[in-house]
Amino acid sequence: xxxxxxxxxxxxxxxxxxxxxxxxxxxxxxxxxxxxxxxxxxxxxxxxxxxxxxxxxxxxxxxxxxxxxxxxxxxxxxxxxxxxxxxxxxxxxxxxxxxxxxxxxxxxxxxxxxxxxxxxxxxxxxxxxxxxxxxxxxxxxxxxxxxxxxxxxxxxxxxxxxxxxxxxxxxxxxxxxxxxxxxxxxxxxxxxxxxxxxxxxxxxxxxxxxxxx
Amino acid sequence: xxxxxxxxxxxxxxxxxxxxxxxxxxxxxxxxxxxxxxxxxxxxxxxxxxxxxxxxxxxxxxxxxxxxxxxxxxxxxxxxxxxxxxxxxxxxxxxxxxxxxxxxxxxxxxxxxxxxxxxxxxxxxxxxxxxxxxxxxxxxxxxxxxxxxxxxxxxxxxxxxxxxxxxxxxxxxxxxxxxxxxxxxxxxxxxxxxxxxxxxxxxxx
Numbered sequence: 001x002x003x004x005x006x007x008x009x010x011x012x013x014x015x016x017x018x019x020x021x022x023x024x025x026x027x028x029x030x031x032x033x034x035x036x037x038x039x040x041x042x043x044x045x046x047x048x049x050x051x052x053x054x055x056x057x058x059x060x061x062x063x064x065x066x067x068x069x070x071x072x073x074x075x076x077x078x079x080x081x082x083x084x085x086x087x088x089x090x091x092x093x094x095x096x097x098x099x100x101x102x103x104x105x106x107x108x109x110x111x112x113x114x115x116x117x118x119x120x121x122x123x124x125x126x127x128x129x130x131x132x133x134x135x136x137x138x139x140x141x142x143x144x145x146x147x148x149x150x151x152x153x154x155x156x157x158x159x160x161x162x163x164x165x166x167x168x169x170x171x172x173x174x175x176x177x178x179x180x181x182x183x184x185x186x187x188x189x190x191x192x193x194x195x196x197x198x199x200x201x202x203x204x205x206x207x208x209x210x211x212x213x
Numbered sequence: 214x215x216x217x218x219x220x221x222x223x224x225x226x227x228x229x230x231x232x233x234x235x236x237x238x239x240x241x242x243x244x245x246x247x248x249x250x251x252x253x254x255x256x257x258x259x260x261x262x263x264x265x266x267x268x269x270x271x272x273x274x275x276x277x278x279x280x281x282x283x284x285x286x287x288x289x290x291x292x293x294x295x296x297x298x299x300x301x302x303x304x305x306x307x308x309x310x311x312x313x314x315x316x317x318x319x320x321x322x323x324x325x326x327x328x329x330x331x332x333x334x335x336x337x338x339x340x341x342x343x344x345x346x347x348x349x350x351x352x353x354x355x356x357x358x359x360x361x362x363x364x365x366x367x368x369x370x371x372x373x374x375x376x377x378x379x380x381x382x383x384x385x386x387x388x389x390x391x392x393x394x395x396x397x398x399x400x401x402x403x404x405x406x407x408x409x410x411x412x413x414x415x416x417x418x
Contacts (some may be wrong), residue, residue, distance in 0.1 A: 051309055057313045060306035061292055061338060064264050075264050081271065081293040083260040083388075083396040084368070101368070101389075136273045158355075206290040211266065 020150060020170045023132040023140055032131050034141035035155035037163075037178050037185040038123045042068040044211040045121075045186060047203040049078075054198075061086070063203065066211055067121050074117055078104065089114065119165055120176055120189060124151040138162075149173075161185070184208050252277040254403040258287075262394040282414040298414045305417050312417045344372075353377060353384070 011188050026032050045065045051058045066075040075090035087104035089097045097110045104110075124143035129150075131141045139155040148168030159181075165174040172194060178190040189203040226408040253276045259268035273287040284341040292307040295314070304315040333380040358372040370391065388396040 046269065046290075050306070056316065057306065057308040059315050060291055060293060060308075063267070064262075064269075066264050077262065077264050079260065081287045081291045083258055083269075083271070085262065085390060085394055086261075090265070203285075207269075209266070 005188060018172045020135055020142075020166055021140075021152070023130045023134065023142060025132045032141075034121065034128065034131065035139055035153050035161055037153075037161045037180065039067055039069050039121050042070070042211040043121075044207075044209050045205065046207040047186075047189070047205055050202040050204075052200040052202065058199075062206070065117055065121065067117070068211070069122055072118075072122065074114055076113065076117055087113075116191065116193075117149070118175065119163060119174060120178075120191070121186070124153065125152070146171075248406075250406050251409050252280045252403070252405055253407060253409060254400045256398050256401070259397045259399070260399070268397075276409050276413050278409050278414065284413050294417060295415055296417070 004022060013024040043066075045067075047063045047065070049061050049063045055175055060081065062079050062081065064077040064079070067073070071092075073090070073092050075092075076088070077085055078087040079085045082103065085099055086101045087097075087109050088111075089095065091114045094147070095114060100110065124145065126143045126145035128144050129144045132139075134140050134154065136156075138157075141153050143151045143153070145151065150166040150170065152164040152166070153161070154164070159179060161178045161180070163174075163176040163178070164172060166172050171174070175192040177190040178185060179190075181187040186203075186208065187205045189201070191201040191203070193199050193201075214384050253274070256272070258271040258273070260271070261268050269290075271287055271291070272289050273285070276282075276284040276285070281297065281300060283302075284294065286294045290310070294305045294312065296305070296316055305312040307313075307316050343360060343362070345359050345361050347359075349355045349357070354376040356374040356376070358374070360369050360371070368390065370389045373387045373389070375386070377384050384399040385400070388398075390396070
């Protein structure tokens with residue numbers, strides 16, 4: 001019987017983590033301001049990226065991201081520590097792959113990567129459907145995009161934010177945790193992706209600077 | 214991923230080319246290379262590409278001991294180490310404050326590639342199927358490696374190794390990937406045939 005209870009508890013916990021969480025209205029009268037860690041100026045960011053699958057480190061790469069929030073221009077490159085460029089692409093806004101070495105030349109990699117970059121660094125596109133608080137007291141705003149996908153932006157004060165993406169049916173696809181420092185909101189990023197093989201990217205900021213495109 | 218490892222392989226061969234570059238031709242290089250027992254150096258790597266406003270700077274160090282021990286280590290910004298010893302190559306990366314083995318396919322392919330490196334350490338510079346090597350004497354010595362075949366197609370256009378003529382010290386290496394991307398490695402504190410502790414090729418930390 002204990003085993004059954006444990007199974008039910010785990011199932012309940014798993015369900016609570018993998019579907020859209022309930023949003024409670026705020027008690028205050030005025031409409032709450034949505035959390036916004038997103039870039040406001042053209043920026044160039046360089047991160048060390050650790051790739052993990054099933055909790056185990058698989059490899060490490062360096063990622064360069066150039067973004068202009070006003071034009072939605074995104075350019076990115078992935079390279080090895082040795083400086084070898086494995087992948088380079090830009091969306092301006094049409095996607096153009098400049099270089100893609102195996103395994104970064106497969107399927108929808110470029111499109112998915114651009115979507116992930118936009119999810120991390122740019123405000124969600126769509127309508128705000130709900131604002132309020134989660135059961136743990138964190139502030140949240142929920143967007144719905146044109147394709148029906150949901151994006152939650154959550155402020156876990158004082159220095160942590162989360163961006164979670166769900167399918168139109170409410171199944172989670174991406175979980176992004178941002179740990180900011182006084183200098184930069186993107187000092188530490190942890191992205192967890194639900195794919196055929198789930199993976200995590202642990203991104204640590206190396207350099208950030210204003211950019212002119 | 215074998216292609217990626219070939220790039221790392223290209224870094225390794227640079228030392229053996231330059232250290233033996235006093236010679237007028239590659240036959241002499243082979244003879245000179247036989248005298249190299251150890252090599253060690255520090256390096257600064259400058260990555261240039263269009264997306265970067267200024268070069269991305271990496272720093273590291275390199276060790277070699279004949280016949281087949283290597284350590285190629287980046288100290289920053291992304292700490293990583295490749296150690297090859299007795300034909301066994303492993304790559305380590307910083308993970309959660311500790312060094313963890315890189316389990317990607319690139320690390321696996323490196324074992325095959327480093328077996329080739331051993332051939333270069335024996336002075337067989339112009340016998341590798343991956344590169345065509347040429348040597349030009351001028352104010353300095355310039356060694357150029359041009360990839361041949363399909364192994365490096367679209368990866369590297371050429372590698373230029375610059376050596377100071379008087380001292381034969383390695384000055385720099387330029388790996389040209391395309392007209393918009395290049396990697397320049399500048400070496401310092403180069404030591405040939407100086408004692409290197411065995412632990413350098415054994416201990417990760």
